[in-house]
Amino acid sequence: MTTSKTYALVTGASSGIGYQYARILAEKGYNLLIVSNETEALEEKKQELEQDYKVDVKALVQNLGTPEAAKELYDWCKTQEIEVEVLINNAGVYHDRDFLADTAAFNEMILNLHVTTPSMLIYYFAQDMVERHKGYILNMSSITSEIAVQRLATYSATKAYLKNFSRCVHIELYHKGVYLTAVRPGAVNTGLYNIRDGATKAGMIIGYITTPEKLARRGIRALFNKRAQVTPGFWNHVLIFLVSLLPTCLLRLIRRWNIF
Numbered sequence: 001m002t003t004s005k006t007y008a009l010v011t012g013a014s015s016g017i018g019y020q021y022a023r024i025l026a027e028k029g030y031n032l033l034i035v036s037n038e039t040e041a042l043e044e045k046k047q048e049l050e051q052d053y054k055v056d057v058k059a060l061v062q063n064l065g066t067p068e069a070a071k072e073l074y075d076w077c078k079t080q081e082i083e084v085e086v087l088i089n090n091a092g093v094y095h096d097r098d099f100l101a102d103t104a105a106f107n108e109m110i111l112n113l114h115v116t117t118p119s120m121l122i123y124y125f126a127q128d129m130v131e132r133h134k135g136y137i138l139n140m141s142s143i144t145s146e147i148a149v150q151r152l153a154t155y156s157a158t159k160a161y162l163k164n165f166s167r168c169v170h171i172e173l174y175h176k177g178v179y180l181t182a183v184r185p186g187a188v189n190t191g192l193y194n195i196r197d198g199a200t201k202a203g204m205i206i207g208y209i210t211t212p213e214k215l216a217r218r219g220i221r222a223l224f225n226k227r228a229q230v231t232p233g234f235w236n237h238v239l240i241f242l243v244s245l246l247p248t249c250l251l252r253l254i255r256r257w258n259i260f
Helices: 016-027 039-053 069-079 104-132 153-176 197-206 212-224 234-244 248-256
Strands: 006-011 031-036 057-061 083-089 135-140 178-183
Touching: 006 016, 006 104, 016 031, 016 039, 016 083, 016 212, 031 039, 039 057, 069 104, 083 104, 104 135, 104 153, 104 178, 135 153, 135 212, 153 178, 178 212
Parallel strands: 006 031, 006 083, 031 057, 083 135, 135 178
Antiparallel strands: none
């Protein structure tokens, strides 16, 4: 097992895409700090990764949906003398619900989780990366960053923030040896979307739905190639274009007639 204090930090790593990011980085020889609020699943993944890849894996159970989460995580790394070379801001929640139908607590949580925490993790960790002139940061945006429709108000807006924020900071950091990439996936077969099995299989056959592993590999490849942004999948580009053609008046009619 490697004894280096250089780590890749992956948030939301207890399942799905986050776990695949952690696994791929372990393949590359990185020690791991995996963070999630799912205690049992996180410990299970820690043991799997250590056994399969012979790297040091630290598992930290933390709620990243609070305003103080980023500073708390950064301070914990400092006390543990963990040097973060790769930061994967993956933790997030998907939901499909009217804005006013959500509780105030949920709306505050998703704003913290998708906006405040990843932004401030970059603020703290990127300063150390700039000092070393070496670092990689990946933010998980979404094609919904281009799709402002009903029931996706907070989700799509926070993903749009991540897309724009990532591009700005990518430019700021690039010539300082720190590289930031935004990944904008469409549908991923993680079980979050309540899609019927038949529809999921059809989506994967035509390439509209991808697997967490394929997405993570595309994201890591784009990150180490120093790309500012990647939107995997031909059909995601088609969907973004088609939705951009819909006028707001038509979307209001769709809402009124309960078509979608």
